[in-house]
Amino acid sequence: MTLDEECRGCLENSQMKKVLSTQTDEGKIKLFRKEVKSLCLNAKKESCAPLLMRDIDGIHRKIFGCGIDYSEQKKIFNMTILSREDELYNKISSSSDPLAEAIKYAASGNYIDFAKLADLDENSLAYVEDCALRTQVDENTLNSFKKDLSSAKTLLYIHDNCGEIVFDKLFIRIIKKLYPNIMVTSLVRGGEIINDVTRVDAEMINLADYAEVADNGTAIPGTYLREVNKNTLQLLKTSDVIISKGLGNLETLYGEGYSVYYIFMCKCLHIASRFNCRQWQTAFVKE
Numbered sequence: 001m002t003l004d005e006e007c008r009g010c011l012e013n014s015q016m017k018k019v020l021s022t023q024t025d026e027g028k029i030k031l032f033r034k035e036v037k038s039l040c041l042n043a044k045k046e047s048c049a050p051l052l053m054r055d056i057d058g059i060h061r062k063i064f065g066c067g068i069d070y071s072e073q074k075k076i077f078n079m080t081i082l083s084r085e086d087e088l089y090n091k092i093s094s095s096s097d098p099l100a101e102a103i104k105y106a107a108s109g110n111y112i113d114f115a116k117l118a119d120l121d122e123n124s125l126a127y128v129e130d131c132a133l134r135t136q137v138d139e140n141t142l143n144s145f146k147k148d149l150s151s152a153k154t155l156l157y158i159h160d161n162c163g164e165i166v167f168d169k170l171f172i173r174i175i176k177k178l179y180p181n182i183m184v185t186s187l188v189r190g191g192e193i194i195n196d197v198t199r200v201d202a203e204m205i206n207l208a209d210y211a212e213v214a215d216n217g218t219a220i221p222g223t224y225l226r227e228v229n230k231n232t233l234q235l236l237k238t239s240d241v242i243i244s245k246g247l248g249n250l251e252t253l254y255g256e257g258y259s260v261y262y263i264f265m266c267k268c269l270h271i272a273s274r275f276n277c278r279q280w281q282t283a284f285v286k287e
Contacts, residue, residue, distance in 0.1 A: 014089030050222030077163030160246030191219025222252035
């Protein structure tokens, strides 16, 4: 997907909030604001939001000597939700349709996104749970998903953000319970970028207990096919089922020719319009 005008202002505003809350050097803050504004105004139309975010992080590294640090928030969200894993798993697995229920929580968890919402806190979990209760899973997509899983041997799960990765883990646990012959590979980022998941996050929540963990070789908040490693391309080519979480992966994968199940929250108006949804509505669609 190409860069939408909404993305330019959104990314500039959210990352300025982060910088203003963590940095004190007024001269450097002013320079950061100037360079980010210029980047967002002059970004090429054929670019996309994940690449723009990667470049904003690069400006931060140049001016402040490090990337934009979300390590503390990542740890808080991962551990807060992980502490409730068993409770949530029992709730999901005892529902009338555990697979649909797991999708609701995975989709609602996509709310945890510091590129869009810079001031999230632990109370956001209450919103995620409320959203899961209100979420409706498209019946046709769900039936197609179940049919594909019934004959699949391999599944590629492309992760997005911290915190929500625990909901992804719950979803994978449900899939493994219902379809024990499926081998799951969890794909994370190859480097730190915003609050996107890396191998560190996967290890923190013991994701390897249910999936083989691989990284895509890039510190881009998406799956940008021109820069990911060969293993990622091979996984996309050979996996029987592919699940993509979040907007960054959607914006870099959609339209690239793969049959993918996308799970995300329509946090942006242009995404909501593209998929005939309301803003902040969850979506489960197949390309």
